[in-house]
Amino acid sequence: MxxxxxxxxxxxxxxxxxxxxxxxxxxxxxxxxxxxxxxxxxxxxxxxxxxxxxxxxxxxxxxxxxxxxxxxxxxxxxxxxxxxxxxxxxxxxxxxxxxxxxxxxxxxxxxxxxxxxxxxxxxxxxxxxxxxxxxEASANLPQGKDWEVSEDSRNNQKQKDKDAIDPRLAKLKDFFNE
Incomplete structure (x- = not known):
């Protein structure tokens, strides 16, 4: 119309x-x-x-x-x-x-x-x-050999990236322990 x-x-x-x-x-x-x-x-x-x-x-x-x-x-x-x-x-x-x-x-x-x-x-x-x-009713998400889907996979990856230490700076993490 x-x-x-x-x-x-x-x-x-x-x-x-x-x-x-x-x-x-x-x-x-x-x-x-x-x-x-x-x-x-x-x-x-x-x-x-x-x-x-x-x-x-x-x-x-x-x-x-x-x-x-x-x-x-x-x-x-x-x-x-x-x-x-x-x-x-x-x-x-x-x-x-x-x-x-x-x-x-x-x-x-x-x-x-x-x-x-x-x-x-x-x-x-x-x-x-x-x-x-x-x-919607199932809590099981698709998965296979060496992989799985999770609702918060991006958040987990960001946390892993945040916790990872750059190998070039790894020795500095113990600097203040001495």
Whole structure:
């Protein structure tokens, strides 16, 4: 669904409410090849024009199928999140009126594309750690001959590096013992 900023600006101060089911499967899979499947996204919310610009506030509910980050088994991840963004014309040059916490999107050609906004926010919400229910429940991490995975392996390596003594300076460690 696409609207022009002029069209949405004519609604005045009354919120323009909407509820849509958007199929973003093909475009999201093209943008992120790790996603194997995605359900149609249920989007509901409103747009309102205020002194800062067009405020879009909507919620998105979708299920994304991803590989497990540990075993590469298929995992269906439900995503439910809220989006609150300001949309302004590309002719707007002064963005200083917005707070540092405001998300401001500058629209090319002054056309707002709901599908694209939903796609962008879905991609931002994809977790970096995806595990199957068995992997979450199990305390056993993968291991093999002479190797194992541990959750804090980076911390252990940093501690080993910190405790290691440079062989060129090894004799100095006993300097103050004399």
């Amino acid at each position: 696409k609207w022009s900023l002029n069209e949405l600006g004519q609604i005045g101060s009354m919120p323009f409410q909407f509820e849509e089911v958007i199929n973003v499967s093909n475009s999201i899979i093209k943008r992120n090849s790790e996603i194997t499947a995605i359900s149609p996204a249920h989007v509901s919310g409103f747009f309102v024009v205020d002194s800062l610009g067009l405020l879009g506030s909507f919620s998105v509910s979708v299920k994304v199928t991803l590989p497990s980050t540990r075993s590469l088994k298929v995992v269906e991840v439900p995503l439910n999140f809220e989006v609150s963004e300001y949309y302004v014309s590309h002719r707007t040059h002064d963005l200083s009126r917005f707070d540092a916490n405001d998300v401001v999107i500058v629209l090319e050609d002054d056309i707002f594309d709901l599908d694209r906004a939903v796609e962008d926010n879905i991609l931002l919400q994809i977790p970096t750690r995806v595990l199957t229910t068995e992997e």
